[in-house]
Amino acid sequence: MRELRQQAGQLLILGFEGTELTAHRRALLSELQPGGVILFAPNIVEPGQTWELLRDCQSAVPTPLFRCVDLEGGMVDRLKAVLAPAPAAAAVAATGDRKLFRRHGRLIGDGVRALGFNTDFAPVLDLGLPASRSVLGTRTASADPKEVTLYAREFLRGLREARVLGCGKHFPGLGEAALDTHHELPSVDKSWKALWAEDLYPYRALKREMTFVMVAHAAYPAVTRDRTPASISRKWMAEILRKRIGFRGLVVSDDLEMGGVLAATPIEQAAVETLRAGADLFLVCHKEELVRRSYEAVLREAERDASFARRVQQAARRVLAFKRRTRAMRATSSAPSKKAVEQLRSAMLRFTDEVQ
Numbered sequence: 199m200r201e202l203r204q205q206a207g208q209l210l211i212l213g214f215e216g217t218e219l220t221a222h223r224r225a226l227l228s229e230l231q232p233g234g235v236i237l238f239a240p241n242i243v244e245p246g247q248t249w250e251l252l253r254d255c256q257s258a259v260p261t262p263l264f265r266c267v268d269l270e271g272g273m274v275d276r277l278k279a280v281l282a283p284a285p286a287a288a289a290v291a292a293t294g295d296r297k298l299f300r301r302h303g304r305l306i307g308d309g310v311r312a313l314g315f316n317t318d319f320a321p322v323l324d325l326g327l328p329a330s331r332s333v334l335g336t337r338t339a340s341a342d343p344k345e346v347t348l349y350a351r352e353f354l355r356g357l358r359e360a361r362v363l364g365c366g367k368h369f370p371g372l373g374e375a376a377l378d379t380h381h382e383l384p385s386v387d388k389s390w391k392a393l394w395a396e397d398l399y400p401y402r403a404l405k406r407e408m409t410f411v412m413v414a415h416a417a418y419p420a421v422t423r424d425r426t427p428a429s430i431s432r433k434w435m436a437e438i439l440r441k442r443i444g445f446r447g448l449v450v451s452d453d454l455e456m457g458g459v460l461a462a463t464p465i466e467q468a469a470v471e472t473l474r475a476g477a478d479l480f481l482v483c484h485k486e487e488l489v490r491r492s493y494e495a496v497l498r499e500a501e502r503d504a505s506f507a508r509r510v511q512q513a514a515r516r517v518l519a520f521k522r523r524t525r526a527m528r529a530t531s532s533a534p535s536k537k538a539v540e541q542l543r544s545a546m547l548r549f550t551d552e553v554q
Contacts, residue, residue, distance in 0.1 A: 205514035206496045207231035213483035217243050219254035227258035233517055234264030239276045245313050245534045252314035262527040266317040269306050272336045281309045282546040285553045286336035291349040299349045303356020305549055309542050310362050312534045316526050317363040321350045323400040325373030333378045343399035354407050361526045368414035371397030379415040379458035386418050405445045413451050415458025427459050435476030450479040466495035478513040
């Protein structure tokens with residue numbers, strides 16, 4: 199039972215409220231032993247505090263944590279208030295300069311690493327199409343899948359140089375999604391042939407260069423013949439991403455607190471079904487109650503269903519094996535000095551001027 203609890207914990211990346219690790223939050227981490235934690239802007243007050251918070255989280259869990267943040271630049275930048283705003287993917291990609299693409303990843307990676315993170319859920323591989331422009335805005339690099347791939351490849355190289363793990367998102371693509379998956383379940387009515395040639399092109403081209411692929415809460419009825427979100431779809435994860443595309447990294451579902459998946463199923467069932475469908479990890483980013491409910495649901499189903507227990511064990515082994523062999527998981531950094539923070543801030547401001 200204890201081993202199963204530890205395995206279930208490795209599949210969870212959780213978020214929480216607050217800017218410090220209280221005794222209550224430490225007990226939660228110690229009890230669940232999650233695979234990772236994720237911080238958002240309300241958790242982040244200043245560089246030293248952020249570094250200490252992540253250090254304290256790691257001290258509560260015996261295995262290395264994925265210490266995660268969303269930092270794409272532009273609209274999604276959790277560190278802009280404590281370092282400097284990073285330019286958006288659209289602005290950097292518009293320069294057409296691969297060296298700038300790579301520096302974008304490197305500078306973001308340097309900032310992320312300095313504050314104690316080792317994982318950045320970026321870059322966005324969605325296509326910048328008219329249907330999603332009001333939702334995704336400047337988060338997308340281009341409407342052309344080959345241009346998206348060029349930008350993302352260099353961005354990922356920059357992250358790797360900074361010893362930060364990157365993630366392609368949102369599989370299989372939100373370029374044609376007119377609704378925001380944070381609140382609703384969009385339906386992408388696009389043929390399999392068009393999805394394969396366009397939206398899936400970056401995933402096919404970059405399959406060996408991404409640590410993570412994050413799966414979207416969107417339905418693709420032309421492929422699945424129903425409105426099942428990709429994030430709980432075996433067709434999309436096990437059959438297409440794993441078998442047909444051949445991705446061998448870690449598959450993570452987007453935040454299970456989002457309306458896009460909760461429109462289809464309660465969070466307990468979503469946690470079980472995303473793992474059953476082929477995810478290795480799932481995110482529950484804010485509410486402790488939902489963190490506990492999803493974790494306990496996975497544990498109960500593993501105790502009840504031997505085949506699901508094997509799926510949990512398989513995913514946990516994959517996660518732990520990755521952590522053991524990956525340099526970024528072992529690397530540590532000291533608390534950022536004022537001088538180091540100022541250097542990071544100045545470097546990003548100079549880069550922004552160059553992009554503009």
